[in-house]
Amino acid sequence: MRDLLNKRAGARAATLISLPLLWLVVLYIGSLFALFITSIWQIDTFTSKIVREFTLQNFIDVFTDRAYFNVTIRTLFVAICVTIICAVIAIPMAFFIARVAKEKSRPVLIALLITPLWASYLVKIYAWRTMFYPEKGFINWLISPIGLSSPGFGIFAVIIGLTYLWLPYMILPIYAGMEKLPTSILDASSDLGAKSARTFFSVILPITWPAIIAGSIFTFSLSMGDYITVQILGGTFQMLGNVVYQNFSLNLPFAAAVALIPVIIMMVYLSSIRKTGALDNL
Amino acid sequence: MRNHKVRSYAVVLAASTLLLAGCSSSSDDAADGAYAGPLKDTPGTINVLAWPGYAEDGTTDPNVDWVTPFEKETGCTVNVKTYGTSDEAVQLMQAGGYDVISASGDASLRLIYGGDLQPVNLDLIPNYADIFDNLKDRPWNTVDGKNYGVPHGRGANVLQYTLGKVKEPTSWSVVWEPNSPAKGKVTAYDSAIYIADAAVYLMSTKPELGIKDPYALDQTQFDAAMALLKQQKPLIAEYWADYTKYIGAVQSGSITVGTSWQVIANVLNGEKATVGATKPKEGATGWSDTWMISSKTEAIDCAYKWLNHIITPNVNAQAAEYFGEAPANSKACALTANKDHCKLYHAEETDYWSDVYYWKTPTEQCLDGRTDVKCLPYAEWVKAWSSFRNS
Incomplete structure (x- = not known):
């Protein structure tokens, strides 16, 4: 066995990657396939048990009921908003850490950035819930002196909550991208007379664009699939994840059909950004 | 050649059937498909699927605990999992892994017809005799003349x-x-x-x-x-x-x-009265819950003991009082901490329940x-x- 591995580089490589490959195929591709298969089955309408007979009814239900079209649009809207807000906050922060802050303090700043990831997701969202309470919440207390009142639970609270949760996933890739930026290019830009704003928009942004896109994959996909934050901060507002959650116990095939929507959206998104080179940046 | 193969499959099949039969002999069927008993003192672990407040083991409130005494008395270990809606309960039960469940009428039939529950031999549950008559043999706990569990309590939303x-x-x-x-x-x-x-x-x-x-x-x-x-x-x-x-x-x-639910109002009123709860003039939906046994349980003796324990007059009184509902055991009314409990929840009045529409x-x-x-x-x-x- 050892001789064989020593002699054959190909066999060695195959052994090395077989485990991760198995993981990838069985757990990722396999579960996606199971999801798809489930979506073309039906249920016994009384006991809710799965009947393994082919039907397209689940897809017909998903695509003909206006409610599910609307919820898809709302989910997309939230995911896009969260991604844009995260990018707007993350770009200056990443730039500051990578370029402005002293080299010695960078690791500390990065560590600070990821501290929110140390706490449980649920703890953070429940903290936001108490802050968003319409009357007794912190946000209401904060803005009531200027005549405003807390928006309460709903789409706004969901966007804020998700933005807070996923921000580190946007900052880290952008920081990595900006750190790689050669100083000579920035010097050249200022030598040629560009002000800092011009340098930022014409030099830094285009070069770090793939990094931003890489970050957006995280924030976008994580927002698309979330349902717990929506349950806790959403009030009566719902997203695609909630539809799946609501239906999986009684109509698993239908839930599977709904769950394929974000998969399709992510596939379209990933293939459309493949050309930007962002996938090399992951 | 082909025949030979088929025959060896048949042998394997027969052998495994025998094995399976051997494994399930602990739940040997009586005439109506229920466990014949008698109950054995085998220690075991039962996973209990319950509405919040139905199977309290002291983790919510150290003073509210009727699971630990059961464990000490019988040597059975109890793990409690609570659920929020009947739909969730049905899904969890179908997925398996639970031995007993407190099911409302909208869950019980789905589970019975789905084959997830087994008929119950009421002779092994002495406390059943004291259950209010108008809760016995009702459509949500009895199918084709077979009883599928013991009533726990009822209430209005x-x-x-x-x-x-x-x-x-x-x-x-x-x-x-x-x-x-x-x-x-x-x-x-x-x-x-x-x-x-x-x-x-x-x-x-x-x-x-x-x-x-x-x-x-x-x-x-x-x-x-x-x-x-x-x-x-x-x-x-x-x-x-x-x-x-x-x-x-x-x-x-x-x-x-x-x-x-009354239990929510009771928790909210724990320190001082903050909410009121009423059954409005239109009537209300409600529940009538039954403890039932999974058809796949491996701890059948512990499961039966649990069913008997949970409707013991004093346990049923504690549970009903904690949850805020009418107890199912007629002798429980004398044992509640608040002597007016049964009056408050109309446990003994047949009229009150005429405009409560139990979940089904x-x-x-x-x-x-x-x-x-x-x-x-x-x-x-x-x-x-x-x-x-x-x-």
């Missing part, structure tokens, strides 16, 4: 209101009508079964619809109920299924009125006996609810 914020309501109109004084602070139960609550309200506000049973709705009646729910939506702050989240929302003032699973064949129309089965309710919640 009450209308809860925050004292000082909402004047004591006498009608459900406060949660349904657009001119509600609590607009924006109303809550509703986040499950398709809540459509029946709309039907209950329509029974008295729109008698022309002819609804007799809120779980037997034909298309016209169902559409009216859905229209009422749509009318209600702008009033809603949040739909609830998680009762701890509900409690937090009431404490913060973001919810002031809505359908609730809607079927295509109308449950109210009509044969000229088709009713919407629960799967359609779920579909409509999902679409409604996301519209």
